[in-house]
Amino acid sequence: MINNQWYAILPSKAVKKEAVVSVKRLNQELVLFRNRDGELGCVVDQCTHRGAALSRGKLQGECLQCPFHGLEFNPQGHCTFVPANGRASTADLSRFNVKAYGVRESHGIIYLWYGEPEKQTGELPFFDGDIDDSFVCSEIEDHWPTHYSRCIENQLDVIHLPFVHHNTIGRGNKTLVNGPKIEFVPGGLVTSANNETDVGQTPKAADDCVIKATYLKFLFPNIWMNHISEATKVIIYFAPVDDENTILYLRFYCRSTRLRPVNALIAWFGKFGNRLIERQDRRVVITQKPKASAFISKENLLSGDGPVIQYRRIRDELKRRK
Ligand code: FES
Ligand SMILES: [Fe+2]
Known part of the structure; x- marks a missing residue:
């Protein structure tokens, strides 16, 4: 693979609202999910707690909930909730964060940033001068x-x-x-x-x-x-x-x-x-x-x-x- 590129990986329509989709791309088992607001997330399909596939989970508000013990992850891969610790817990959850990939959409295509997040560019490769809404x-x-x-x-x-x-x-x-x-x-x-x-x-x-x-x-x-x-x-x-x-x-x-x-x-x-x-x-x-x-x-x-x-x-x- 070439590093630091936006790869077109999947049609947008493959990840409907409130859907959780497992795909293998770029040698990685990934899970893509789209929350109620249409926001798309893409994280490695393995829970940081005890390794279950997050793609068997479901959406809980804006987050993806692991099917095993209910840990929740937002589209950025941050762990936002550990049910076993209780709602009142103020513990730092960052050790549960799961690796997330930057994803963007354009022309009905999901692009994934493969590389260093800080090098992410704004441009998604597409034939903008050749293809427009008249097609x-x-x-x-x-x-x-x-x-x-x-x-x-x-x-x-x-x-x-x-x-x-x-x-x-x-x-x-x-x-x-x-x-x-x-x-x-x-x-x-x-x-x-x-x-x-x-x-x-x-x-x-x-x-x-x-x-x-x-x-x-x-x-x-x-x-x-x-x-x-x-x-x-x-x-x-x-x-x-x-x-x-x-x-x-x-x-x-x-x-x-x-x-x-x-x-x-x-x-x-x-x-x-x-x-x-x-x-x-x-x-x-x-x-x-x-x-x-x-x-x-x-x-x-x-x-x-x-x-x-x-x-x-x-x-x-x-x-x-x-
Ligand atoms: S393995 Fe995911 S919450 Fe335990
Ligand atoms: Fe050919």
Whole structure:
């Protein structure tokens, strides 16, 4: 994992009001809970008293109550009440505090701050310039038994299109890979496929290529967009579960017509179409070894792997950053 980043981990709708939800993310068993006021908390799913799973507990006012002996914890992880000590007790409860993670929400996504709390930034990675309220979106999830870095790389890989997707988005046998051109944007990179049918020509260098109208944008640490057109986009956030598992949340965004219900219908179908493509990827990507990618590796990379290499390079830099 890269430290000091906001990771998109779960859709907001997965944690309803007064709900307690257990999830594994970033190699940690976590419990997310939302109190009556809509405030969201995220703490390690293990009580500091005698180790029971807090996710079996329930909400008590603004706090999460452990199912075993009733200790209560607020969204910041502070222990606020130990029933056995009685209401009148004034004892310091801080030794019972449970590790809490900073969580924020935007665009219906829960982001978790992975790193040092004092380094928390205000910015949540999202495609604000590309996606606004004029779009309708529909979301679907899928599980890939591999490290999230492999899933992300796959979405930046333009060489695989005529092979993995020979009968869908990679139709036409465009096996020759020009570039690809890569542009760096704050927090990530942009690239686009510029493949051609091989008629004996030499592939163009990246500098001789352009970013096309259909392009890919990735923002660290784990959110990607396929800008299909001004009216249709796909985003995927890759929630890391552990070193060998990732949940993909795929959203199809549409504003193709003036009628929101029609756009909603297109988005609803669109997500299934994209899942079909994503499943073609999954079949192959989950076989890659090792499960996690690395900047320094034994792989034999090609010019067409440029976006993958840049992803690895930046990831490596961010991981080293203090
Ligand atoms: S284990 Fe949670 S209150 Fe005892
Ligand atoms: Fe693919």
